[in-house]
Amino acid sequence: MWFNAKQFLKRFFPDRREAIGFPQVFEQFQTLLENHQAAMELMADLGEKSGGDYIFDRKYLFDVYHDMQDLLLRMVKGLNLIGDNKYYELYGTLDRIFLPMEAELRGRLVKTDAPYVITLHDAPIDNPELTGGKANTLAEIIHKIDIPVPSGFVITNNAYYRFLEYNNLGERIHSFLEAWLAGNEELNRAAGQIRYGILAGIIPQDLEREIKRFAQKTRTSWAVRSSAYGEDGELSFAGLHESVLNAYPEQLPEAYKRVLAGLYSPEALTYRRRMGMVGEEAAMSVLCQEMIDSRASGVVHTVYTDEPESDCLAIYASYGHGRTVVEGRTIPDRYVVEKRRPYHVKLREIHPKTSTVRSAAGGGDEEVPVAGELYEQSSISDETIGILAKWAVTLERYFKRPQEIEWAQGAKDNCWILQSRRLVIPERFSQPDESICESCSQYPVLIQDQGVVAHTGVGSGAVYQVRNNEDMDAFPEGAVLVTPYTAPWLARIVPRAAAIIAERGSPAGHLATIAREFRVPALLGVEHACNILRNGMDITLDTYHRMIYSGKVKELLRNELLQSTVFEESPEFRLLRRLIKRIAPLHLIDPLAPEFTPSGCTSVHDMIRFIHEKAVQELMDIPSSLHRFKGVKVWTLTSDVPIGLKILDLGGGIAPELTGDKVRIEEIESLPLRAVWSGIAKPETWSTEPVDVDFKGMMSSLTRNWDATAGGVSASGFNLAVINKIYMNLHLRLGYHFNLIDARMHDEQQHNHIYFRFVGGVTDLTRRSRRAQVLARILSAYHFHAVTKGDLVVARLLHLPKDEIRERLHILGALIGFTRQLDIQLRSDQDIPRFVDEFFSRNANPAQSPL
Amino acid sequence: MATKMKIMVLDDEPIVCKRLKPALEKQGYEVDAFTQSSEAMERLKETDYDIIITDLKMKGIDGMQLLTEAKTRRPETEVIVITGFATMETAKESFHKGVFDFVAKPFKLSEIQDVVSRAEAKIRSK
Numbered sequence A: 001m002w003f004n005a006k007q008f009l010k011r012f013f014p015d016r017r018e019a020i021g022f023p024q025v026f027e028q029f030q031t032l033l034e035n036h037q038a039a040m041e042l043m044a045d046l047g048e049k050s051g052g053d054y055i056f057d058r059k060y061l062f063d064v065y066h067d068m069q070d071l072l073l074r075m076v077k078g079l080n081l082i083g084d085n086k087y088y089e090l091y092g093t094l095d096r097i098f099l100p101m102e103a104e105l106r107g108r109l110v111k112t113d114a115p116y117v118i119t120l121h122d123a124p125i126d127n128p129e130l131t132g133g134k135a136n137t138l139a140e141i142i143h144k145i146d147i148p149v150p151s152g153f154v155i156t157n158n159a160y161y162r163f164l165e166y167n168n169l170g171e172r173i174h175s176f177l178e179a180w181l182a183g184n185e186e187l188n189r190a191a192g193q194i195r196y197g198i199l200a201g202i203i204p205q206d207l208e209r210e211i212k213r214f215a216q217k218t219r220t221s222w223a224v225r226s227s228a229y230g231e232d233g234e235l236s237f238a239g240l241h242e243s244v245l246n247a248y249p250e251q252l253p254e255a256y257k258r259v260l261a262g263l264y265s266p267e268a269l270t271y272r273r274r275m276g277m278v279g280e281e282a283a284m285s286v287l288c289q290e291m292i293d294s295r296a297s298g299v300v301h302t303v304y305t306d307e308p309e310s311d312c313l314a315i316y317a318s319y320g321h322g323r324t325v326v327e328g329r330t331i332p333d334r335y336v337v338e339k340r341r342p343y344h345v346k347l348r349e350i351h352p353k354t355s356t357v358r359s360a361a362g363g364g365d366e367e368v369p370v371a372g373e374l375y376e377q378s379s380i381s382d383e384t385i386g387i388l389a390k391w392a393v394t395l396e397r398y399f400k401r402p403q404e405i406e407w408a409q410g411a412k413d414n415c416w417i418l419q420s421r422r423l424v425i426p427e428r429f430s431q432p433d434e435s436i437c438e439s440c441s442q443y444p445v446l447i448q449d450q451g452v453v454a455h456t457g458v459g460s461g462a463v464y465q466v467r468n469n470e471d472m473d474a475f476p477e478g479a480v481l482v483t484p485y486t487a488p489w490l491a492r493i494v495p496r497a498a499a500i501i502a503e504r505g506s507p508a509g510h511l512a513t514i515a516r517e518f519r520v521p522a523l524l525g526v527e528h529a530c531n532i533l534r535n536g537m538d539i540t541l542d543t544y545h546r547m548i549y550s551g552k553v554k555e556l557l558r559n560e561l562l563q564s565t566v567f568e569e570s571p572e573f574r575l576l577r578r579l580i581k582r583i584a585p586l587h588l589i590d591p592l593a594p595e596f597t598p599s600g601c602t603s604v605h606d607m608i609r610f611i612h613e614k615a616v617q618e619l620m621d622i623p624s625s626l627h628r629f630k631g632v633k634v635w636t637l638t639s640d641v642p643i644g645l646k647i648l649d650l651g652g653g654i655a656p657e658l659t660g661d662k663v664r665i666e667e668i669e670s671l672p673l674r675a676v677w678s679g680i681a682k683p684e685t686w687s688t689e690p691v692d693v694d695f696k697g698m699m700s701s702l703t704r705n706w707d708a709t710a711g712g713v714s715a716s717g718f719n720l721a722v723i724n725k726i727y728m729n730l731h732l733r734l735g736y737h738f739n740l741i742d743a744r745m746h747d748e749q750q751h752n753h754i755y756f757r758f759v760g761g762v763t764d765l766t767r768r769s770r771r772a773q774v775l776a777r778i779l780s781a782y783h784f785h786a787v788t789k790g791d792l793v794v795a796r797l798l799h800l801p802k803d804e805i806r807e808r809l810h811i812l813g814a815l816i817g818f819t820r821q822l823d824i825q826l827r828s829d830q831d832i833p834r835f836v837d838e839f840f841s842r843n844a845n846p847a848q849s850p851l
Numbered sequence B: 001m002a003t004k005m006k007i008m009v010l011d012d013e014p015i016v017c018k019r020l021k022p023a024l025e026k027q028g029y030e031v032d033a034f035t036q037s038s039e040a041m042e043r044l045k046e047t048d049y050d051i052i053i054t055d056l057k058m059k060g061i062d063g064m065q066l067l068t069e070a071k072t073r074r075p076e077t078e079v080i081v082i083t084g085f086a087t088m089e090t091a092k093e094s095f096h097k098g099v100f101d102f103v104a105k106p107f108k109l110s111e112i113q114d115v116v117s118r119a120e121a122k123i124r125s126k
Helices: A002-012 A021-049 A058-082 A091-106 A128-145 A157-166 A168-183 A187-201 A205-215 A247-263 A266-274 A382-399 A436-440 A470-472 A490-494 A510-517 A554-562 A572-582 A605-619 A622-629 A670-682 A682-689 A694-708 A765-781 A803-816 A831-842 B014-026 B036-048 B065-075 B087-096 B109-125
Strands: A117-118 A152-155 A221-229 A242-245 A284-290 A295-301 A310-317 A333-338 A345-349 A354-359 A365-369 A403-409 A415-422 A447-448 A452-455 A458-465 A480-483 A499-502 A523-525 A538-542 A548-552 A636-638 A643-649 A661-663 A720-725 A727-734 A738-744 A753-760 A785-789 A794-797 B006-010 B030-034 B049-055 B078-084 B098-104
Touching: A002 A058, A021 A510, A021 A605, A058 A091, A058 A538, A058 A572, A058 A605, A058 B078, A091 A447, A091 A572, A091 A605, A091 A831, A117 A205, A128 A152, A128 A157, A128 A221, A128 A284, A128 A415, A128 A682, A152 A205, A152 A221, A157 A168, A157 A284, A168 A187, A187 A247, A187 A266, A205 A247, A247 A284, A310 A382, A333 A382, A345 B014, A354 A538, A382 A403, A382 A415, A415 A572, A436 A554, A452 A510, A458 A499, A458 A554, A470 A490, A480 A490, A490 B065, A499 A510, A510 A523, A538 A554, A554 A753, A572 A605, A572 B098, A622 B014, A636 B049, A670 A720, A670 A727, A670 A738, A727 A765, A738 A803, A753 A803, A753 B014, A765 A794, A765 A803, A765 A831, A765 B014, A803 A831, B006 B014, B006 B036, B014 B109, B036 B065, B049 B065, B065 B078, B078 B087, B078 B109, B098 B109
Parallel strands: A458 A480, A480 A499, A499 A523, A636 A661, A643 A720, B006 B030, B006 B049, B049 B078, B078 B098
Antiparallel strands: A117 A152, A152 A284, A221 A242, A221 A284, A295 A310, A295 A403, A310 A333, A333 A345, A354 A365, A403 A415, A447 A548, A452 A523, A458 A538, A538 A548, A636 A643, A720 A727, A727 A738, A738 A753, A753 A794, A785 A794
């Protein structure tokens, strides 16, 4: 593909300096914009497919991959055509980003890329193939649910392959297993031989060094457990694999081998055979976690299996290490607790406790008698019961299956989650409910057939409406978020919500992405939701049928918990999410940052962003491409506002009958430019105190700059708008700061965007940063996603209807005027809110106006 | 309540079966799902299905053969074809006869549920 492109380019550029004329460049630019749009849409489409509302297959993933690659290749070619072949390096970037994705799609893990050891905190989620089921689950809990998990690290599958290869064990294990499966070898003997081989194996030095490096980071002992593929996911290997507790760093390599060997116990082998998973042990990770010297520990079942209908959970607890409960050494205390706040304890059974297990001094554990006064006491307090119950409900809501959760309480009474896996419910309870439709029909329907599904599922809870920041802090755990908007600032309460219903928004928007990340059922674009669903009402959302019921539809919730597929955990969905991770994250935000280069691109989105930015820059880079403007008509805007604006019309942006080279704002037909100008030209924008005097000075310098250059075009003072009927790319350099607005106003809202960048200023960085803060606060209030870095502000807004885009562009216009010399006046941080308020006093504050 | 409709789902990608089966069951249908077309073909010989949902391109016996077989055995069976966007037009051209409807993959759950409901209505109206 390299060579073809080269020849292709050569044909177009016989002499690089004799670049093609502007009309052709612009044609390329337009094509590039179209491809840019198509790539963005494809990216959004992928996100939407990860919400569960669609059924897709692997072929779809391949198709999208190829389409995406094709678009990016065109964009790279296009940019090189526009930019005189300056961006050749991007062809390499293309391969660097797309080849691993293809490997991923074809199921070929690039082994050399994967680490031997990785901390639990850094472990990728959605990749149980690398870290195993248990570690993957814990990584998800750490990142998505924020419940305390003892820190630790994972010795990955890649380490296991290394160990097998170094000791030539793969073949040996394989032949014993074959013989056993064929009935030629007895189970115990086969198991024994394999385990002997592993225990006698030598851990290669590079691997041992890695393990010790991580183990010695903290002064602690470690709990070493298996994290096999499939474990804790669809299958439960509960208690089948060996754990080594309280292992000191120097004991870790040995403990690692013991846990590996435990994978081949006769019990584990029998279980895997029954599940049709012999051979899957090629994937065996081991999890090492800081040892919690627990005063109490136990297990929570999120369904009380004695009475599954009761909507209660059961907590089992005893003193000391969890082994006491898990291995059934004593009868644990049992608490049956209601699954809703305030987690009322319905039943408590306290049993006498004679002995307990604790960490032994030199490693391992020991059994000791229980002190007299504790003998008949409840092993945990009501407060602890409340915490555990709350966590259990959260875990079940996230994983969408009844959970079996191991927990421990440290010496200081703080609790930890050690692991969470699917609770196996006796068959008789998980039979499909014959009349689920009929049961549902008994509940009043509040809303139906409205909105679009952002994330699929069923969720129930009390309505809590959020309209501004203050509402968010009081958002109760497990409530249903009902909101008029899908603004990015809602993101932080999403993990606490049982469901989300919004009056606006699209599945490609920011809130939808967050809802999918945290697996919260979400229905967007439900008109009048805020009027119908009032605060405190108990409701149930079913996205499968786009129904919102009054009350808690227990039958539906139970069916969802026990019956329907947890699509999020299917291999296809994991694969899709892994692809999305290589496609969608945007790291290159600041075009001025040193890493804003082809080699700085780490995702497809980065590439799209880089190419778009550079294409725009190439076009704007007037001095070097001035020769291209020969024969292209450049209009000059005549306006009361003293900004000398040059306009390039790509078609449809200016009234067709107009002649000459001057244009008045009334003759401009480009919707976005008109909208921005209506804000810029507001009388008060240019006439307020106290900057008036300064402003005059500033403008005169700008005008001088402009006039001083032959042909009226200078790099420093060039204000340029590239427009068509629905698109605008506007560069404004006012004094010492620089504004860029890129916007599209299409009839279909999914094509719409505003991209705003603001940087620079005349004062020191502190004041300029304050101005950036003022801007970011104002922009956030108008539901922009705004990021600041020093004096740079980058704000985006996507997929709003045309009228709302117009409104926002008007505001941006007003803001450009308002902030033009604001930095001079921002003497302290206290000035920030003052100026934010001042802006709102001149322009409608969206947080206070009716939404 | 009327007797349950029997539905066969055939797609060689397991995810399609895995998601369609519970969704249709929840709607009140009786569903058998297959990822191997040969197994589905065998089952056709012993079971009467009201509705068959099948992919077209599969290894071994493809959807076309299964469709022909099903229609020969039991003409009143309604067949819904699910196939990728790219193959959709060819699919529609190659045999318009006898197929109740086509649904392009990826599809929304509600789309297929609607088509199935319409097929059911047609069957019940006979």
